[in-house]
Amino acid sequence: MLGALSAFPAMAIDMYLPGMPVMAEDLRADPGLVQLTVTVFVAGLAVGQVVAGPLSDAWGRRPLLVCGLITFVVGSLACLVVPTVGWLITARVVQSLGAAAATVLSRAVVRDHFEGSAMTRFLSTLMLVNGVATIVAPVVGGQLLGVAPWRAVFLVLAVVGAALLLLVVLRLPESLPQERRQPAHLGASLRTFAQVCRDVSYLRYVLAAALMFASLFAYISGSSFVLQEIYGLSAQQYSVVFAVNALGIALLGQANTLLVGRVAGEHTLLGVSLGIGTVAGLGVLVSTLADLPLATLLVCLFLVVSMLGPVLANATSLAMAPHASSAGAAASVQGVLQYLVGGLVASTMAALGEASAVAMGAAIFLSAAAALLVFSSRRRESGPARRRERAAGAEHAVVQGSIPSCRCGRTVAEAAPSATC
Structure with a gap:
């Protein structure tokens, strides 16, 4: 549902x-x-x-x-x-x-x-449903x-x-629950937004996700013309390519549910996904610049588009973890940034016109590279902020009504202040 x-x-x-x-x-x-x-x-x-x-x-x-x-x-x-x-x-x-x-x-x-990891797995499942819906x-x-x-x-x-x-x-x-709700007036809402936007870690994660999302907008805006008019695919062949790439988002999102908390944490998987997406984006740009075979371009497109599944799931989980009482505001800021940045990229491509495959390749690569750069620019933060981020990546889940526990047997509330679990 x-x-x-x-x-x-x-x-x-x-x-x-x-x-x-x-x-x-x-x-x-x-x-x-x-x-x-x-x-x-x-x-x-x-x-x-x-x-x-x-x-x-x-x-x-x-x-x-x-x-x-x-x-x-x-x-x-x-x-x-x-x-x-x-x-x-x-x-x-x-x-x-x-x-x-x-x-x-x-x-x-x-x-x-x-x-924690349970939230990331559930968000990955949402990405699976989104990928299927797109197909x-x-x-x-x-x-x-x-x-x-x-x-x-x-x-x-x-x-x-x-x-x-x-x-x-x-x-x-x-x-x-009622006790976790915010006051229902404009001043309180603005303070909630300000609190969310002052969280440097949150902004880093949501901006990285938004920039990677922009690479998808660049692909959607330019791929139809590039693949059909320049590379000669028919409408039916293009629809197959579009479906395969959308399926890649779903499959990589599902793979993320199997890996997170078992093989690696959200932060590591996010970095790896952004790295692969950036390299693949560079491959798209080089393919269009050097007029490489269509197969090379399609493989690179598949990789960069598919990485959106794990990137959005892990970035969303890490960004929203410290904002339990303001999850609605945190989710809304992320959604607005995604569509704002994506819309700017799509509008820029439209202004450049449809005549260049290089424009699509450059937009995809620059968006993915910017996402990786933002993710990598970790500032040294205060002790409490760093502890919140480490606690957000802990490999445990909280289901409302249960008492969450860490692997050491202590509750999350007991373990998080020391961040030694």
């Missing part, structure tokens, strides 16, 4: 992409205006996360999830009946606000229940277009939203 909630953006964007040309024709609209429905959706995701995260820290996760899902269903139904592209853009904004609440609160709920959504959308009008896509999204709303109401208990 949480995986499906976190995959709302992928479903709501990827499922209707195959129908955009038909939408423009049916609504008698300029294709650029139809493409704007994607832009406003991404902007709504950013704004919605800023609002939903802190509110959930004050009012609880469940009420905000219910409101978000209702908003998503209403927005989807509005997309189903819009008469003009202007109304479609408006409906997509409403839909995006609901999707934002779902995706940011799914991470907050995970933080409420788990910490399945365009296929479902394309198949629907073969048998129904483009509006049927939004009917399916409304049904999915309604089903998840029912599951949340019936099966998802509140994960944030």
